Amino acid sequence: MSLLGFRTTYELALLFTCLLGDFLPSTVKSTHGNLPRALIDSSTHWGVAFFSWAIIVQAKNYKEFAECLLCGVLAMGIDADHFIAARSLSLQAALSLSSRPFLHSTTLTLSISLIIFITGHILNKGWIKLLSVMCFIAWTSHHIRDGSRRGLWFSPIGSTPPIPYNLYVILTLLLPLLVIFILKLFNSDFMRSDLHRQLYVEAKSKNVLPI
Ligand SMILES: [Zn+2]
Structure with missing residues (x-):
């Protein structure tokens, strides 16, 4: 499969994950309680982050799929x-909070991602910089999806209105492409896997760059 093929396939998988994850809760009867909906919601966050990372690294080997798995776990x-925040393991208590819990502050997650990136830059460790990008994708995609119900929360300033459904889907699809664009802009070599590096060198010699 060509590099464009990988990216298009994962974009379609990402779109399908969003649509399925938003449709499935409507099929669950309220008599079944909160657990099925919570599991669907959590799995959808996982799937969205998984395919977002797959788009970025154009996943095609075990190492890259392991990264996709990790990105999904970070999002969940x-x-x-x-x-x-509820100081309880009860799902009912966790879903009945009067305010949004701290890791749903986009200001906080952007700051944490930036601190990890700066740490990687200072220590000159590619894997730490890669982790910062992974955290950014995982947490921002989660916030955008939650934002379709409650808006984005930029503490301490406040929250945006809920993101319209179509805009949430478009933003989710664009987020990994935006990251690719920024990484390309800064020529971020730490993101390239060995296989991608090899393809990159080959493409460069033919004057056809893969990203
Ligand atoms: Zn959430």
Whole structure:
């Protein structure tokens, strides 16, 4: 499959994940309680982050799919703040908070991602810089998806209105492409896998760059 083919395939998978994840909760009867909806929501956050990272690295080997898995776990993981804020493992308590829990502050997650990136830059460690980009994708895609219901929360300034559904889907599809654009702009070599590096060198010799 060509590099364009990988990216298009994963973009379509990302679109399908969004649409399916937003449709499935409507099929769950309210008598089944909150658990099925919470599991669908969590899995959708995981899938969105998984395919977003797959688009960025054009995943095609075990190492890159492992990165996709990790990105998905990072996206799912921030919902743990519901339980931390509720000081309870009860799903009912976690879903009944009066305010949004701290890891849903976009200001905070952007700051954490930036601090990780700066740390990687100072220590000159490519994997730390890669982790910062992964955190950014995982957490921002999660916030955009939640934002279709509650808006984006830029503490301490406030929240935006809820993101219209179509705009949320478009932003989700554009986010990995925006990251690719920025990485390309800064010629971020740390993002290229060995295979991609090899393809890059080959393409460069033919004057056809893959990204
Ligand atoms: Zn959330």
